Amino acid sequence: MPELPEVETIVKGLKALISGSKIVKVKVKEPRLIAFPGAADFIDGLTDREILMVRRRGKYILFDLVGDKTMVVHLRMTGRLLVKPRAAVYDKHTYIIFELDNSDDLRFNNSRKFGRLYLIDRCNEQPAGGLASLGPEPLAEDFSEDIFSERLSSRKGNIKALLLNQNFIAGLGNIYTDEALFRAGISPFRDAASLSQPEISKLYQGIRLVLQEGIKAGGTSFSDYRNALGEKGLFQNQLSVYQQTGHACLNCGQEIRKVKLAGRGTHYCPSCQQ
DNA sequence: CGAGGTACCTGACAGC
């Protein structure tokens, strides 16, 4: 799925395109994608509501509505949120349609149907999947190296799995985890507790840098990801290890390797990452 | 708590 930079790019686009619009009609073609509440209440709670603000938390997209409700969307692997003219033909995998008062639609597309939508009370995030238990935002001003180091010190287990854990840190997925570990020169096999202070520092910087660069490039599109206007990102052209299996490492020339770790394809340079 | 597997779905691609 889209990870933090992809979701951030989508949210930026949606903010510009649909903030202040009113939802005049909701069409649900695949009710199972509505995780909370039931489809009827979901439709009811959204119809004739104005969208005040669009924001991001981890990989979740939040639409604050007039009143006390917030619609929460998680794209999982293949979800897309696209703004299209009402007249545009529906895509094969367009499953939820929000008709807006300006003759545009907001459309939720999702070929693998893993995405989930929620309508919650703004003051209670509990029903929205893992939203309530997310870890800190890695790019927040108050997410300091000290806080990262402190959180790391109390954790056991493998560093790759930990970085993918949204309760530890919000927004990293498989691409940016592999890229951040490469930048930090840390092997994905390392125990989190074994990292030295300089390594923790490099990892902290690596995570922030890679996410910022990803955002600057408009995200990574190697297959499904598109922004709110349906355009691809460019960060796939700047990846150091992810999907670079067999290529020469840009640092040392060694072949980039791929293994299965923490249940995910994991790309690394065996010589630069110790 | 951690590790590892499965499930949820569809599509792309490799190999035969």
Add this chain to the structure above:
DNA sequence: TGCTGTCAGGTACCTC
């Protein structure tokens, strides 16, 4: 052409 197996940006849930 078409079948089969594998893999995919994520997460929830299960067992050990």
